[in-house]
Amino acid sequence: MENKAALAASPQTPANKPNGLTLIIKRLIQQRTLVLMSVPFVIWLFVFKYVPVWGWTIAFQDYQPSLSFKEQEWVGFHHFQSLFSEDRFLISLRNTLAMSGINLVLGFVTAVSLALLLNEVRKVAFKRVVQTVSYLPHFISWVVAAGIIQTMLAPDGIFNELLKTFGFIEKGQEILFLGKAEWFWGIFGASSVWKDVGWNTIVYLAAISSIDPAQYEAAEMDGAGRLRRMWFITLPGIKPVIIVLLIMNIGYLLESGFEPQYLLGNGMNAEYSENIDIFVLKYGLQQFNFPLATAAGMFKTVVSFVLLFSANHIAKRLGQDRLF
Secondary structure, X not given: OHXXXXXXXXXXXXXXXXXXXXXXXXXXXXXXXXHHHHHHHHHHHHHHHXXXXXXXXXXXXXXXXXXXXXXXXXXXXXXXXXXXXXXXXXXXXXXXXXXXXXXXXXXXXXXXXXXXXXXXXXXXXXXXXHHHHHHHHHHOOHHHHHHHHHHHHOOOOHHHHHHXXXXXXXXXXOOOHHHOHHHHHHHHHHHHHHHHHHXXXXXXXXXXXXXXXHHHHHHHHOOOOHHHHHHHHHXXXXXXXXXXHHHHHHHOOOOXXXXXXXHHOOOOOHHHHOOXXXXXXXXXXXXXXXXXXXXXXXXXXXXXXXXXXXXXXXXXXXXXXXXX
């Protein structure tokens, strides 16, 4: 009897210890409600994200829509070679990287700065008004936002009227802002900041709220002003969030957007407004060059994947927070 009691009290040996798969199955059974709730999302992910990957085979074929899959002629990497010898694609790649870089830098700087400033506001009513005003443009469709921007930048728009009022230009010398190709990147950057800066601050404000208030009290007792408290307490406190978001945004360097470039772009600024997504649209749907368009889209996805993992690995090597 004593032996049996000792055996029952002893820890499980590797022979009778549940394996990892058994523990996972038990956990899934225990959390079956959450599992069932996630099923629709998993189905959506599979149908709209994984099944379309089969279409990448078009990039390796001399694709003809009228032929079946078995009848298609395989051409290997021919379309990828054509892609990088295509001047329009190289211009689109340049524009994509430039606009993504502008969006990345301005997005981080403005969002973090606004979050820091809002955190220092002591009047709750004023703080709420600023938050509401800065958040609202995010909920406006880019179609509506582009219409507002075009109206403001038109020859008879508010910007030209202000320039005439302050004597920078004369009547009849109105500037066609969207007709100046080299100005498009700046217009795009300013428009993106106006539309998304308030929304982007939400994450940083949430991170700031988790910082221990005792740190601010101690710093204030030591004579630290607001700028010093922001620099030595707030910024280090939200550093992990900044790094994780930076890694995610680096993975999207070739995702500079589609709607603003498409809606604000025109024949006069196409040299600076056309990005990879518009290149894919033009060659895929307008010129019916499906293999070249698929090769461009595949290139963008693969490079984004490599950038994401590279940024995450660099953060890991530097001992910083990371995605995984």
